[in-house]
Amino acid sequence: MIKKYLLSLASILLLAFTLQGMANEAQPLQSDAAVEAQVQRLATQLRCLVCQNQTLADSHAELAQDLLQEVREMAAKGMSDQAIIDYLVARYGDFVRYKPPLNKTTSLLWLGPFALLFLGGIGLLVMLRRRQAMQAELPLTAAETRQINELLK
């Protein structure tokens, strides 16, 4: 009886160890929570170049997985966010950053909307001024004044 009990206990333990071994194998280098947090933070800031409108975090492309692994290894080495981004920019260009930096080629992208807003504001101002001037230039005629007085009586 006891022998049977011990045997089943041993097999349960064995099973537990096997399962644990498998779980460890599936997640390389994910032991450090801080590193993983950094990887996740960076994954939302970097672009997958295969599926261009997705971040590394969203993408399931093979290259995205490779890049994430690369980022994870760099993070595990203690590199800062900026150092890791610089490393990837040196290879893939600014395009790899999901939020484009402000520089000469992207100035139109960043400043264009403000320029359009400014132009639109000027256009609106000019139009309003003109309308005001038009109203001022049109005093009531004698007939209109008479009509108003009639109505107000």
Added chain:
Amino acid sequence: MKKALIPFSLFIIMAGFLFKGLFLNPREVPSPLVGKPAPAFSLPRLDQPAKTFSPKDMLGQVWLFNVWASWCGACRDEHPLLVGLAKTGLVPVVGMDYKDTAAEAEQWLTERGNPYLLSAVDADGRVGIDYGVYGVPETYVIDKAGVIAYKQIGPVTLESLRDDILPLVKRLQAQ
């Protein structure tokens, strides 16, 4: 009459930009590597895994570095061009077999011809990341000093070979 011209001209300007946009390829991301030394690496050769290849082995000559894989559909399109180019002997082409298995790669080359001086094997894609590879095939023109002069993303075409790559190779060879 004059007032109606303003929205119309705005429309024409916008249409002009959009029309230009039709002919741009969003996949062509300008590589920051052009003008920089080709990243160093040492990878086993496909034909002789015991030997390694390193870009510095090619110092002193202009060469093409072509990233390919047997699983890559567009590589199939450009392959005959590379085979033809190899026959002319104008410029040596070194291949890099990207995230592939040796058996499939060997079979691919036997079936379609081998235009490569040799192929380096980048099984895990690490060197690919150093070269900013994101869409196989990609082709680099590397000059005598080992500096990347040009990067072609996507398959080499007859036009790109005739209009861009070969004139550049000739110019670099004359230097």
